[in-house]
Amino acid sequence: xxxxxxxxxxxxxxxxxxxxxxxxxxxxxxxxxxxxxxxxxxxxxxxxxxxxxxxxxxxxxxxxxxxxxxxxxxxxxxxxxxxxxxxxxxxxxxxxxxxxxxxxxxxxxxxxxxxxxxxxxxxxxxxxxxxxxxxxxxxxxxxxxxxxxxxxxxxxxxxxxxxxxxxxxxxxxxxxxxxxxxxxxxxxxxxxxxxxxxxxxxxxxxxxxxxxxxxxxxxxxxxxxxxxxxxxxxxxxxxxxxx
Numbered sequence: 001x002x003x004x005x006x007x008x009x010x011x012x013x014x015x016x017x018x019x020x021x022x023x024x025x026x027x028x029x030x031x032x033x034x035x036x037x038x039x040x041x042x043x044x045x046x047x048x049x050x051x052x053x054x055x056x057x058x059x060x061x062x063x064x065x066x067x068x069x070x071x072x073x074x075x076x077x078x079x080x081x082x083x084x085x086x087x088x089x090x091x092x093x094x095x096x097x098x099x100x101x102x103x104x105x106x107x108x109x110x111x112x113x114x115x116x117x118x119x120x121x122x123x124x125x126x127x128x129x130x131x132x133x134x135x136x137x138x139x140x141x142x143x144x145x146x147x148x149x150x151x152x153x154x155x156x157x158x159x160x161x162x163x164x165x166x167x168x169x170x171x172x173x174x175x176x177x178x179x180x181x182x183x184x185x186x187x188x189x190x191x192x193x194x195x196x197x198x199x200x201x202x203x204x205x206x207x208x209x210x211x212x213x214x215x216x217x218x219x220x221x222x223x224x225x226x227x228x229x230x231x232x233x234x235x236x237x238x239x240x241x242x243x
Contacts, residue, residue, distance in 0.1 A: 004101045005032040005094070006077030006147075009085050010067035015042035018085040022054060025089055032094065035075055037067040037242060059242040064139070065156035065163035070242035072150055077101075081144040087186040089142070096180045097144060107175025108145030110137040110168070114183035124183075131179045136207065137168035140186040141179075145171060161220040162210045 007027070011018045015038060022034050034054040038045055039062045049056035057070050068082050079101040083089060093111065100106050112131060115124045137143050143164060145153075153170050156163045171177060206219055 001030055002076040002078075003027075003029060003031060003033040004077060005079045005081060005097050006035055006071075006075035007032055007089075008035045008037065008068055008071035008075060008080060008082050010064050010071070010082070011036055011038035011041070011045070011085055012062040012064075012067075013039070014085050015045050019044045019048065021083075021085050021089060022048060025091070025094070026053075027094070031098065033075070033077060035071045037071045039067075057242050063160065065158060067242060068163075069155040072147075072155060075147065078147055079144055080147055080150055081142055082139065083142045084140050084186065087140050087142060087184050089184075090182070092182050093142075093180075093184065096182070100144065100178065100180065101146075105176055106146070106178050107149045108143065108171050109178040109180060110141035110143045111180045112183035113138075113141055114185045128179075134172060136165040137171070137177075139164040140184065142184055143168060143171075149174060159216040159220075161223060162206075162216045165207065165210060166216070 009018055009021070018036055018038070019042075022036070027034065035057065036045060036048075036054045037057040037059060039059045041049075041056055041058055045054070045056055048054045055074060057067075057074060059067055059070070071082075072080050079097060081097055096111075100109070110131070112128050113124070115127075131137070131141075149171070153167070153174060155167075157166045159166065168177075206223060210216065210219060
């Protein structure tokens with residue numbers, strides 16, 4: 001029997017986070033399957049694959065959109081959920097996805113986001129309102145879509161940045177989108193020397209430029225230029241081979 005939900009996790013340099021995520025949420029085959037699409041996967045991921053806990057797809061180069069497309073091509077679920085390995089996922093989130101998979105009127109959606117305590121007074125209500133109003137859906141919201149709609153949309157675009165926003169814009173145009181609770185928590189990433197406010201302004205600027213029509217490849221170059229001085233923040237490439 002095919003699973004109801006396919007949990008698709010793109011991985012690059014965070015293999016142990018993926019291992020911890022999967023070990024923290026065992027799934028029954030009738031309900032869900034884990035599909036991990038990893039760049040040069042670590043032995044710990046290969047071990048999970050050998051034990052049948054995941055289906056592992058290996059890639060040579062990082063490209064999140066292509067990795068997620070490769071996972072979707074191998075998926076057997078009715079509902080595809082694209083999940084970041086550093087984002088929490090609990091049985092309650094899985095139950096919410098199960099309810100969505102049973103509702104044929106829903107094309108897809110994402111989860112609300114949960115923020116640190118000091119931001120809940122303003123940021124969380126604002127982001128919830130924007131999501132409900134029809135704003136962009138971000139990758140760390142665990143975007144989900146029915147397999148049939150995903151095929152109709154042709155998957156994620158072959159762009160090096162903003163693939164989540166580009167996909168969610170097309171998703172909202174094709175059918176009903178729902179935003180789910182409980183909200184998801186993702187730890188702040190790649191702050192480096194940048195503070196929260198500066199990072200928020202930078203990201204908002206990038207998003208605005210994307211919606212104004214600036215090429216994602218240009219945005220990719222701008223976005224990662226400031227990270228080149230940080231050895232742990234290598235720049236991803238567009239070329240990708242998954243098998």
